[in-house]
Amino acid sequence: MSDHKTMTLTLIVWRQKSANDPGKFETYTAKNITEHHSFLEMLDCVNEDLIHADKDPIVFDHDCREGICGMCSQIINGAAHGGQERTTVCQLHMRKFKDGDTIYIEPWRARAFPIIRDLIVDRSALDKIIQSGGYTSCHTGGVADGNAILIPKAVADEAMDAAQCIGCGACVAGCPNGAAMLFTGAKVSQLALLPQGKGEASMRVKNMTKTMTECGFGNCTNHYECMAACPKGINVKFIARMNREFLKAQFA
Amino acid sequence: MQFTSSSIGRKILMAITGQAMVLFAVVHLLGNSSIFGWLNGGINAYAEHLHSMPLPIIMGFRLVLLAIVCVHIWFGIQLTIENRGGRPQEYAVKSTQKATFASENMIWTGSLLALFLVYHLAHFTFQVINPETAALSNLVPLHDMMVPNVMGMVVAGFKNFFVSFIYAGAMVALFLHLSHGIQSFFQTMGWSCDKSQPVIIKVGTLVALGLFLGYVTIPLTIFAGILKG
Known part of the structure; x- marks a missing residue:
């Protein structure tokens, strides 16, 4: 550790016991935080203090803590994942804050994401979208040769850019309309670009966008807040591609 | 799911009807600019040219425009x-x-x-706002015939500060609406990518600004006394 200076921060955290509880903000103090703490480690420290004081710890989603699983999901000072470009909450570090800062922490807020408890929301609506078309129906047989289907590099790269989505739902949380267009657009694009996915492209885009609406997600109005919120930097060009696929599907 | 109840389908309808209105706004401005005298006979000649078209064409065009406006408003409110x-x-x-x-x-x-559209139609199309200057009841000679005095009606209207102010204010709303709307059209139709999008956003805003400046020049020059009847 380069220095031992510590920070004291005021946290204003959304606490909600269950989906039906109205919920409210509670204020906590985070003490002895260094710039090397990740945001989640800072919350761990606060929770340890809460447990020692015989209080309920703040409940939040997390898993890999290396920015690839898509579990962590917090709105920090109004921005999904804290607003640092291409960063998940677990990869956000306390060096982005300074001693004495007040930090608002809220759950993802969207009609399609009911709150389970505190900062945890139910994101299974995203799974429903995937279940309705985010796959290819092929017999895979035995283990195939990795290069059996040749794909031009530029196409493979573009599909990979779309496939970077970790399904965290920041795009929905960032969207003022609570729309899931970036999430759905990324999956539709990834599969539509590749030869294995082309065959079912029109069925896929119709079904996935239908499920999107049924799950209670809003409609896109091109604010592009989703792109700013995405920790994987997924571009709204994939929404444009999905719109294109949708139009094409009308004639298929 | 029906096109008209789907999320993207309705978005596409908003985009197409919106863009049709942008095209109308461009042509409307080009026609209106005849008030500055580049057309022999000015705006009176332009108005006479439009009104001399066969009635079914005029009414058909108006009905299509009305349908476009209604679809845009209906889905706009619903969404x-x-x-x-x-x-x-x-x-x-x-x-x-x-x-x-x-x-x-x-x-x-x-x-x-x-709201402005209703006022604008009442003012210049149905001519009920200032009936005494209504073009249809004030004929002036043009070449060898008598035509409605559109020029006189427009100039009399915009001499009034509040009328000019309403028009200028509406054009600010038009600029804001189109600065988002034009680029939105290309994104919604899927005609943009990461490289073209920043350019489309800039060009869309410039077109919106061009329309704003073009339209606002007419009441401004009349109110300032530069353009006289």
Whole structure:
């Protein structure tokens, strides 16, 4: 550790016991935080203090803590994942804050994401979208040769850019309309670009966008807040591609 | 799911009807600019040229425009209501990164434009706002015939500060609405990618600015006394 200076921060955290509880903000103090703490480690420290004081710890989603699983999901000072470009909450570090800062922490807020408890929301609506078309129906047989289907590099790269989505739902949380267009657009694009996915492209885009609406997600109005919120930097060009696929599907 | 009940389908209908109105606004401005005298006979000649077209063409064109406006308003309101419920509770801290004043207030700039449209039609098409200067009842000679005095009606209207002010204000709403709307059309139709999008956003805003400046010049020059009847 380069220095031992510590920070004291005021946290204003959304606490909600269950989906039906109205919920409210509670204020906590985070003490002895260094710039090397990740945001989640800072919350761990606060929770340890809460447990020692015989209080309920703040409940939040997390898993890999290396920015690839898509579990962590917090709105920090109004921005999904804290607003640092291409960063998940677990990869956000306390060096982005300074001693004495007040930090608002809220759950993802969207009609399609009911709150389970505190900062945890139910994101299974995203799974429903995937279940309705985010796959290819092929017999895979035995283990195939990795290069059996040749794909031009530029196409493979573009599909990979779309496939970077970790399904965290920041795009929905960032969207003022609570729309899931970036999430759905990324999956539709990834599969539509590749030869294995082309065959079912029109069925896929119709079904996935239908499920999107049924799950209670809003409609896109091109604010592009989703792109700013995405920790994987997924571009709204994939929404444009999905719109294109949708139009094409009308004639298929 | 029906095209007209799907999320993207309705978005595409908004985009196409919106863009059709942008094209109308461009042609309308080109026609109106005849008030500055580049056309022999000025705006009176232009108006006479339009009105001399066969009635079915005029009425057909008006009906198509009306249908376009209705579709745009209907889905605009429907989608806005749905989207307002998309995030049931606002965040305690508002932090917008990409959304703009224009993109967040489409429903309001759109509503202002709809109100303005009613006023504009009452003023210059149905001519009930200032009946004494109505072009249809004040004929002037043009070449070898008598035609409605559109020039006199427009000049008399814009000499009034409040009338000019309403028009200028409506054009600010038009600029805001189109600065988001034009680029939105290309994104919604899927005619943009990461490289073209920043250019489309800039060009769309420039077109919106061009329309604003073009339209606002007419009341401005008349009110300032530069353009006389």
